[in-house]
Amino acid sequence: MSKWRIMVLTLLFGAALGAYGEMDRRGWVREAEQWFLGFLVANGRQAMEQNLPEVSEDVVLVKFDEKDREELGAWPPAALDWLMVMKRLVAYDPEVVVVVQPLRWEGAAAEFVKPLRESLLPFPSVVMGFDLAAGEGEMSPEAKEFLEKELPTLLGGEVGGSAVRFTRVMEVPDRSLRMAVQTGFTSIDGVVEKPGRMLFVAGDGERLVPSLAAQAVTLFRRAPYSTMRMSFGAGARLSLADEFVVPLMPGGELVLGESPSVPVVDGLELMLPDLGDEVAERIAKVMGEGKAVVLSLDEKVGMLQARAVARGLAMPMLNRLDRWVDGALAALAAVLCYVGMLGRGRFGALIFGLVVLVAGTGLSLGFFQMQLVWWSPVLAFGLVAVSVLFCFVWPHHGVEEAEKETQTS
Numbered sequence: 001m002s003k004w005r006i007m008v009l010t011l012l013f014g015a016a017l018g019a020y021g022e023m024d025r026r027g028w029v030r031e032a033e034q035w036f037l038g039f040l041v042a043n044g045r046q047a048m049e050q051n052l053p054e055v056s057e058d059v060v061l062v063k064f065d066e067k068d069r070e071e072l073g074a075w076p077p078a079a080l081d082w083l084m085v086m087k088r089l090v091a092y093d094p095e096v097v098v099v100v101q102p103l104r105w106e107g108a109a110a111e112f113v114k115p116l117r118e119s120l121l122p123f124p125s126v127v128m129g130f131d132l133a134a135g136e137g138e139m140s141p142e143a144k145e146f147l148e149k150e151l152p153t154l155l156g157g158e159v160g161g162s163a164v165r166f167t168r169v170m171e172v173p174d175r176s177l178r179m180a181v182q183t184g185f186t187s188i189d190g191v192v193e194k195p196g197r198m199l200f201v202a203g204d205g206e207r208l209v210p211s212l213a214a215q216a217v218t219l220f221r222r223a224p225y226s227t228m229r230m231s232f233g234a235g236a237r238l239s240l241a242d243e244f245v246v247p248l249m250p251g252g253e254l255v256l257g258e259s260p261s262v263p264v265v266d267g268l269e270l271m272l273p274d275l276g277d278e279v280a281e282r283i284a285k286v287m288g289e290g291k292a293v294v295l296s297l298d299e300k301v302g303m304l305q306a307r308a309v310a311r312g313l314a315m316p317m318l319n320r321l322d323r324w325v326d327g328a329l330a331a332l333a334a335v336l337c338y339v340g341m342l343g344r345g346r347f348g349a350l351i352f353g354l355v356v357l358v359a360g361t362g363l364s365l366g367f368f369q370m371q372l373v374w375w376s377p378v379l380a381f382g383l384v385a386v387s388v389l390f391c392f393v394w395p396h397h398g399v400e401e402a403e404k405e406t407q408t409s
Contacts, residue, residue, distance in 0.1 A: 009390055013334070016386045020379055033376045037242070038235025040368045045247045047369040048315055049257065056260040056310035058220065059292045063299040064267040071268055076297055079105050079112035081271060085295070086119040088270045092287040098216045099128045100186055100296040100305050102173045113176050120180045125219035128177065129186035129212045129305075131170035132202060143169040152183055152215065154201065154208040154230050162232045162251045163203035164191055184215035186305065197253040198308045200238055200246070201230050213254070213308035214238060217246065220292050220313055238312075242320040246312045260314050262306040267295065321375040329375060333360060334383035341391040349395065353388030357381065 023029050041048070062085070069075045082103065089097065097120070105113055120126045130146070139147070147169045166188050173183065188202060200214045208230055210218070218228060223240035231237050236248040248254055263286045274280045287293070292309050296302020337356045341349035360380060367373045 008394070009338070009387075012386050012390060013383060016382050017379075020382055029376070029378050032378045034229065034231065034239070035235075036364075036377060037239070037245070037374065038231055038233070038237065040235075040365060040374055041237050041245060041247050042235040043365055044369045044372075047372065048245075048247055051316070052257070052311075052314045053260045056262050056306075056314065057288075057291075058313045059260075059262050059294060059306050059310040060286055060288070061262050061264045061299075061302050061306040062267045062270060062293060062295045063264055063302050064295075064297050065299065066297075068268050072271075076101075077267075079103075079116050083112055083116045083119055084271045085267060086116065088274070089287075089293060090122050091274070092284070092291070092293070093289045094123060094287075094293040095290045096125045096127065096216050096219045096292040097123050098212060098292060098294040098305065098309065099126070099173075099181075100212065100294065100302050101298070102130050102171045103128065103177055104171070104174045113174055117177050117180045120177075126181040127212060127215045127219060128173045128181045128183055130172040130183050132166040132185045132188045132209075133168050133170045134164075134166050134188055134190035137168055139168050139170075142175065143172060146172045146178075150178065150183070151207065152210055154210055154228055155225055163201055163208060163230075164188060164199055164251060166191075166202050166204055166209075182215050182219065184210050184212035186212045186301075194253065196256050197249065198256060198304060199252060200248055200254045200308075200312075201252040211308075213305055213312060214246075216292055216294075216309045217312035220309075243317050244315070245318055246315050254308055254311060256304070256307050256311055260307075260310050262294075262303065262310050264299070264303075316372055319371070319373045321373065323376075326376045326379055330380035330383050333380045334387050337384045338387040338391065341387065344391075346392050346395050349391035350388060353384060353391075356384055360384075 020029065064072070064077060066075050072078075072081055074081075086097075150172075151169075166185075170189055172178070173181070185199075185202060188199065191199075193199060198211070198213060200211050202209050202211070210228075217238075218225075218240060221240050221244050223244065227239075227241040229239040230252065231239070232252060233250050236250050236252060238246040238248060246254065265283055265286055269279060269283060272279075292313070294302055294306040294309060296305065333356065337353060340356070341352050344352055360377060364374065364377060
């Protein structure tokens with residue numbers, strides 16, 4: 001190998017590294033990495049879902065039943081009843097408290113709303129549901145204000161994707177409570193969800209809005225909003241940084257599946273004082289500590305929300321290798337590719353380079369499916385491409401001479 005070939009190839013590699021740095025600064029590398037992660041998720045979804053627990057260790061459903069109207073004294077339960085439940089929940093130190101239905105009280109019934117809001121302060125995170133609708137219709141002034149100023153929005157995502165569209169807000173939690181909580185939509189009136197699936201995100205053409213379950217998963221993982229990203233299509237997913245990924249259907253729906261199931265606690269029992277008896281021990285065992293507690297006035301609706309949260313939290317953590325590994329693998333791939341192309345001629349080098357790229361992609365997918373490990377191939381693809389083009393334009397001297405001799409004879 002001549003020194004001129006080494007010098008030119010070194011310069012080309014240096015230029016490629018410079019271009020990579022500029023692309024990284026502009027955010028293009030990140031976009032390419034997310035596309036590749038989508039490819040891995042689309043083809044490795046089964047590996048992510050095959051070892052989920054049968055029963056969730058992170059979520060519990062607290063259900064209220066209308067048949068207990070007499071014991072509760074009112075239906076829906078009064079703000080004072082919710083206040084008693086929240087005070088009891090403090091002992092179980094939940095990571096996230098999720099209230100499915102929008103809580104509102106008017107007139108004299110709103111007397112305990114302020115104390116209820118103050119009772120939420122000990123919890124790290126509280127998220128309450130609101131209802132959306134698709135199609136024409138009227139909105140209350142409060143709903144219009146919520147739509148314009150308070151609607152939760154995903155900062156990272158494909159706004160023009162295939163998300164289900166909504167047009168208006170139907171019902172929201174009490175204004176006083178919204179001061180102390182996050183919010184997420186629970187339903188979209190006029191949109192029929194497929195059995196066994198739940199919308200994780202919706203859009204109005206300009207913004208992507210997370211569901212109640214999506215908010216709960218994010219808050220439980222303590223993921224900053226800036227790390228959240230929604231992707232649609234074959235590799236649809238909700239990403240929380242590079243480690244936590246919830247695979248979705250192309251339109252942003254979560255497949256609930258059969259597992260994990262969610263344990264249930266009767267909300268009426270949480271209104272009673274802890275007497276240290278068998279009931280209290282059973283509740284303490286189910287509630288545990290540090291869980292996501294979902295509270296609902298409808299057991300069926302609440303269970304769907306709880307299962308969605310449990311499914312999202314049950315997804316295994318992905319192992320994104322360190323950035324220096326990307327560079328080391330890229331250098332190794334480029335060197336091996338160049339050495340392998342020596343003596344192969346122009347089109348032989350081109351074919352060999354394509355084989356290396358396909359094999360590298362297959363190797364990455366194999367590692368992801370077996371160990372849920374992934375790394376960025378962007379730099380490796382760039383350096384291999386430089387090697388291939390270099391050997392195509394300036395083939396190895398020995399091969400070039402052999403080709404000339406063949407043509408002469």
